[in-house]
Amino acid sequence: MNLDDFSDLIERPDGGVRRDAEERRERLTVPVGALGRLDELGEWLSAAQQSVPVKAIEQPRVVLFAGDHGVAELEVSGRAAGTAHELVRAALDGASPVAVLARRFSVPVRIVDAGLDCDPELLPDAVVRHRVRRGSGRIDVEDALTPEEAEEAVRLGMRIADEEADSGTDLVVLGDLSVGGTTAASTLIAALCGTDASVVTGRGGAGIDDLAWMRKCAAIRDALRRARPVLGDQLELLAAVGGADLAAMTGFLLQSAVRRMPVVLDGVVSAACALVAQRAAFRAPDWWLAGQVSGEPAQLKALDRMALTPLLDHGVTVGEGSGALLALPLVQAAAALAAELPERAPDAAVADAEEPPGDAEPAEATA
Incomplete structure (x- = not known):
């Protein structure tokens, strides 16, 4: 591929x-x-x-790709490694911000397990049946995925995009449910923008203290050394320092553009995947909107590179598609007025x- x-x-x-x-x-x-x-x-x-x-936006959908990242073992996240399934469970139970907003706006939510590190029995089959692998590798010292897994993940995202387009979805709010995902995303953005780790390292949706920020910065710097030799091939880059959920999201964004299905991006993870997709297809960003400013420096760098101006800036850092979902009524209002x-x-x-x-x-x- x-x-x-x-x-x-x-x-x-x-x-x-x-x-x-x-x-x-x-x-x-x-x-x-x-x-x-x-x-x-x-x-x-x-x-x-x-x-x-x-035409009015009548069938929007929230699509969330879920996965755990091995780099979270370094305590670079406000959440314990391997606990992304708890975020998924909260969304399914209606107890997370994105679930509350989706319920209020009457927007269905679809969750796709691309690489959660949990027993499949903990979640409904509709969520886990597409899993590429159990957790992604620790990107500071090893590849996140094998080449075969990276291609499988991209094809998974493409398949989900086709399913949504075929079902009549006319706009997607895209987000992630991950632990360690912002570290992988920041690495991708730093590699593609040619910047240092300290420029892109943020505090993540869960928030981290100064010591955790330093560990995160060091992990990104080590991962960058592994990313730079494969910058010429987007699939190899996703395998080296991405993850199953990020690779799937990249495939989803590319195939959504092929299918002429607009997408609203949420935070730094979706921005990183969009930047990888832009490197592959320079016209693809014309099909995306940036929903919000997440507070992550890497996100701003990626959006600037793609010339995407966020619709909202309310300081929402929770992730999970929540900020982008807040922008949906604005897009619907624009369609109604026009x-x-x-x-x-x-x-x-x-x-x-x-x-x-x-x-x-x-x-x-x-x-």
Whole structure:
């Protein structure tokens, strides 16, 4: 498998449709610019859907990829290594932030176990049946995945994207349920942006103290030494310093772009996967929105490299797709405004000019 092949499969949202949407926007009763960035969102959705006016977002879905990372054994996370299944259980039980928000917004949540380190019996079969492996390797000293596992994980993400597109999902909120995932994600971003570990190391969604931050920074620095020799091959890079959940998410993003299915990114993990996907297919980011600022320095670096401006900045660091899900009503509002606001009545002068000559009153003769 060569991820560069996606470059020939992914097209940009329809530019002609976007111009039509912009022209329609100029005819609406609300002055151009009065709705701020909502105008831009509505036009982007029109181009993605190839529809003017834009269609309402009626079947959104939250998709969360779950996995444990061996690097968490170094105590680089606020959670104990191998406990990502607890995050999954909380989401399934409706007791996590993303579950509460999804319930409030009436958005279904799909959880995909790509690499949890737990007995499958602890979770429903619908969650664990796609697992690539049990936990990912400790990226500071070993590969996260074998080459075969990396390809299997990417194909898993592609398959999930196809299933969502085929079922009618018209927008995906993408997130992760992982322990140690921000360390792997920060390594990927540092490698692809050519920066030092200290520039990208954050405190993670669970929060860590200064000593844990130093351990995390050292782990990323060691992982970077292993990442740099394989920068020319995205699949090898994911195998070396990614993980099953990150590789699956990368495949999901690429195939979603192929299927013209818009995706809202959440935090640093989804941003890292998006950056890997961009390296494979430069047009792919045109199908994504950045939902929020997560507070992770690596996320900001990745979004800047992809020229994606976050929709929200509310200091939400919990992860799990929560911040991106908060942005969903904003996207839905942009679609509703673009579709439902009325157009201005034709200008009277223009209407007069368009009247047939035979309908005009004869001019009065002058002496």
